[in-house]
Amino acid sequence: MPVTISKHSCVGHLSRTSLALVLALAGACDAGGSGASGGDDASGTSSTSEDGGAETTGSEGAETTDADGSSTGGDDEDGDGLDLPATPYDYANPDLPAHFRTPPVRDLDNTPQDNPITDHGATLGRVLFYDTALSRNETVACGTCHQQAAGFSDTTQFSEGFEGGLTGRNSMGLSESRWYATGRFFWDERAATLEEQVLGPIQNEVEMGLTLTELVERVSTRPYYRELFIAAFGDDEVTTERIARALAQFVRAMASYRSRFDEGLAAAGSIRGEFANFTAEENLGKDLFLQPRTACVACHLGGPPPPPGQDFANQAIFLPLEPLNNGLDAGPLADDNGVGDVTGDPADDGRFKSSSLRNIAVTGPYMHDGRFATLAEVIDHYDSGIKPHPNLDPRLRGPNQQPRRMNLTPAEKGALVAFLGTLTDEAMLGDPKFGDPFVR
Ligand code: HEC
Numbered sequence: 001m002p003v004t005i006s007k008h009s010c011v012g013h014l015s016r017t018s019l020a021l022v023l024a025l026a027g028a029c030d031a032g033g034s035g036a037s038g039g040d041d042a043s044g045t046s047s048t049s050e051d052g053g054a055e056t057t058g059s060e061g062a063e064t065t066d067a068d069g070s071s072t073g074g075d076d077e078d079g080d081g082l083d084l085p086a087t088p089y090d091y092a093n094p095d096l097p098a099h100f101r102t103p104p105v106r107d108l109d110n111t112p113q114d115n116p117i118t119d120h121g122a123t124l125g126r127v128l129f130y131d132t133a134l135s136r137n138e139t140v141a142c143g144t145c146h147q148q149a150a151g152f153s154d155t156t157q158f159s160e161g162f163e164g165g166l167t168g169r170n171s172m173g174l175s176e177s178r179w180y181a182t183g184r185f186f187w188d189e190r191a192a193t194l195e196e197q198v199l200g201p202i203q204n205e206v207e208m209g210l211t212l213t214e215l216v217e218r219v220s221t222r223p224y225y226r227e228l229f230i231a232a233f234g235d236d237e238v239t240t241e242r243i244a245r246a247l248a249q250f251v252r253a254m255a256s257y258r259s260r261f262d263e264g265l266a267a268a269g270s271i272r273g274e275f276a277n278f279t280a281e282e283n284l285g286k287d288l289f290l291q292p293r294t295a296c297v298a299c300h301l302g303g304p305p306p307p308p309g310q311d312f313a314n315q316a317i318f319l320p321l322e323p324l325n326n327g328l329d330a331g332p333l334a335d336d337n338g339v340g341d342v343t344g345d346p347a348d349d350g351r352f353k354s355s356s357l358r359n360i361a362v363t364g365p366y367m368h369d370g371r372f373a374t375l376a377e378v379i380d381h382y383d384s385g386i387k388p389h390p391n392l393d394p395r396l397r398g399p400n401q402q403p404r405r406m407n408l409t410p411a412e413k414g415a416l417v418a419f420l421g422t423l424t425d426e427a428m429l430g431d432p433k434f435g436d437p438f439v440r
């Protein structure tokens, strides 16, 4: 089992402006920050097979019925190695519930005007996402580290790249990437846009290891891409910009809105109400999540606190609005200070973007360095483990500015974990439109 730890930090110390340049030229890093310590990669649970045949098993078996209803699992009618529906799946107009379509949630959308999601563009993005041809030795695809069944994350603390080297941080779940208003990506937010982000892992020396020139060559020589580019962009010209745009469309299409939480919310009309489809424990957990005592809602349902008596404006996107410090470590560290290492501003030390809490029950391990194996450990951290970092968020400090202690009972901790479980979106995790289209 490979336990090589990559200590690259090529982007970690670049300013945000020079980052764009590096990404545009070559040699950018996906997993910056060399925070990896110890080879605890727990490959036994990974779907990346150790014989080097890194197949994306996360979505295998998901492809049961094509959109036209004509074919079933693993059909490859035209012999191109791909099982795609004759009419593309609907990516552009998902049936989003009301709580996604109104301000302020609507305004969190980071889709750029020049790259709206189209059904053909996201279809091309889906094929690229699962294509191992995008890694140097053709073993790793985006979907290797972002597995559908794991909420488009990886079940290991660090992920194995194309040569078995490990990423410096934990893979991020990709649900709701579209609804992050600043549009910045990665735990340390070093990518200014999603279009910029998606080219990072391809060029990263640990993850996929191609230059952009090699990327264009690879994609140009695979026969199945010609028609997909024509459908998506009008002609068969392969450019890095088009590859980035298609991948970004597919990632933005990964909207989670069909969880038990969404069903309960639709029926109750407000997140505060008792949800009829929840157990008593899940309702207690929801209540705790919304209380100032835990403050979970203040950060993870991004938006200003509601005026007294009014409802939370955002009841859909379980993502903080900006990178924050949630007290994982006591002070600036030698190896990974998140946003602070990117901006060089000590006030940003220990601040990290969070991934969405949607599908969180299946995306463990948790935090940027995957330090917590379970949600119970995460809750223990918030309850009694918050450290006094100078940049610790005020919402996690007590009146004396010291780290807050929540004094949750075991039953309350269990209820919070149970509530987080209601955010698992089985419909999304099994939806063939997000699954691996390759017949392997
Ligand atoms: C070898 C594993 C690996 C591969 C392959 C990989 N990723 Fe990642 N991905 C990661 C890790 C680890 C992070 C977090 C890195 C960091 O923040 O420093 C990440 C972060 C991301 C993020 C940021 C999410 C957010 O909310 O900010 C996106 C988007 C993403 N990856 C998409 C992709 C795409 C698209 C591909 C294929 C082109 C890809 N990844 C390939 C491991 C991988």
Ligand code: HEC
Binding pocket: 173, 289, 294, 295, 296, 297, 298, 299, 300, 320, 323, 324, 325, 326, 328, 351, 352, 353, 354, 355, 356, 357, 360, 363, 365, 366, 367, 368, 369, 375, 378, 379, 382, 393, 395, 396, 416
């Ligand atoms: C001050 C803002 C803040 C508060 C309050 C807060 N969180 Fe977080 N949370 C964050 C940040 C920031 C991260 C990412 C930290 C990192 O990885 O460095 C995070 C990460 C997480 C993660 C792991 C996400 C992942 O993909 O690994 C979970 C789960 C979580 N929080 C749940 C909760 C719960 C439950 C509560 C209430 C008990 C809570 N949080 C309170 C800011 C906050």
